[in-house]
Amino acid sequence: MRFHMNGGHVPKPPFKARAVLNSSEFFKRSTFSKMPYYRRAAKRPRYGKRDKYSIQQKGAVAAVAANQTSAVDIVPATVTEGMRKVKHLTVNLTQIATSNAESNLFWALVYVPQGTTAGALNIATAGATPGSMYEPNQFVMNCGVVDPSAGPIRMYSPISRNLNDGDKITLLIRPTLDGAATTVSLVVRYAITLN
Structure with a gap:
């Protein structure tokens, strides 16, 4: 209790309730609001080194034997050491007019590892059970059958391939069973x- 100098009682001032601060007001008045604000700089994504590709365009004429598989190396092997990567492989093919009737053609783009040779296309005869067109089949990049009489044929491989110095890619062609020898x-x- 408090007393006046003359001995009288001094009344205590009435209690004043403190205002309750909400979270936003508390943050404004707190010491945290006085701390400096730093903005983190956005990191730019880093991209790996891009490969530089060289576009190759080659022309050739190939004789196709009757009822046999003919091979044309379209990406030849090289003696330069290192890994090569091949992609966007396309072949435009047309049949040269000869004395023989035009023949439909089976074809396949195949990967041929170093030290091996391309095999033959396996075409089942009428009434026989069809088997694998080429072995090993994991080396086939694309295959099909075309009718050259319909005009120029465009063959395409959606698969890219890594090639060692002795590897190559070969186009295999074989006329249909009732076909004759031809030239394309x-x-x-x-x-x-070059990686």
Whole structure:
């Protein structure tokens, strides 16, 4: 209790309730609000080194034997050491007019590892159970059958391939069973880089 100098009682001032602060007001009045604000700089994504591709375009004429598989190396092997990557491989093919009737053609783009040779296309005869068109089948980049009489044919491989110095990619062609020997002209185009 408090007393006046003259001995009288001094009344205590009435209690004043403190205002309750909400979270936003508390933050404004707290010491945290006085701390400096730093903005973190956005990091730019880092991209790996891009490969530089060289576009190759080649033309060739190939003789196709009757009822046999003929092979044309369209991406030849090289003696330069290192890994090559081939992609966007396309072949434009047309049949050269000869005395023989035009024949439909089976074809396959195959990967041929170093030290091996391309095999033959396996075409089942009428009434026989169809088997694998080429072995090993994991080396087939694309395959099909075309009718050259319909005009120029465009073959395409959606698969890219890494090639060692002795590896190559070969186009295999075989006339249909009732076909005859023929001659084809082709233009090959692909992108290649040395890793």
